[in-house]
Amino acid sequence: MNPKRSAVYPGTFDPITNGHVDLVRRAAGIFDRVVIGIAANPGKAPLFPMEKRVELARVVLEEVPNVNVLGYSGLTVDFAREQGCGIVIRGLRAVTDFEFEFQLANMSRHLAPEVDYVFLTPKENFTFISSTLVREIAQLGGDVSRFVPPVVALALAARRNG
């Protein structure tokens, strides 16, 4: 398969939000195959273990036929190569995302010149959603049901109640 028709969408997805889902659906409409790569990312001290983040994303994206969800550790470009993907998808919510994403894409190009980055923007009512804010609100007992799929809201509530 042409590697430019297959894309990896990497992130921590701790947990997956409606913003991520919006981006995945857009990507799935553009590329033949989209692999959601859930980074172990121990440095970020995630709230959910990688297996749980993968499970939640799988449940949420079950009905999108050309999407797979996999966990990975190591470099994103290595994961993209292993998966035969020549494209990496990233999301831009606002200018605040730009600087970091621009740096990341350029560094990645030095490591793997054959991999291209494609940036997508979500529907505007998802631009303010981040996993960090969702985790914080949920941990403090706030209602996150408008920002995440129902199964994720349940997992956050279960996590809070211990």
Ligand SMILES: Nc1ncnc2c1ncn2[C@@H]1O[C@H](COP(=O)(O)OP(=O)(O)OP(=O)(O)O)[C@@H](O)[C@H]1O
């Ligand atoms: N609401 C959103 N709309 C569009 N893109 C998003 C959204 N949330 C995250 N992304 C993008 O998805 C990719 C993976 O993001 P990541 O897993 O770090 O999510 P995050 O919400 O930024 O989480 P955290 O707050 O923990 O950093 C990044 O490119 C990020 O810009």
Ligand SMILES: [Mg+2]
């Ligand atoms: Mg982030």
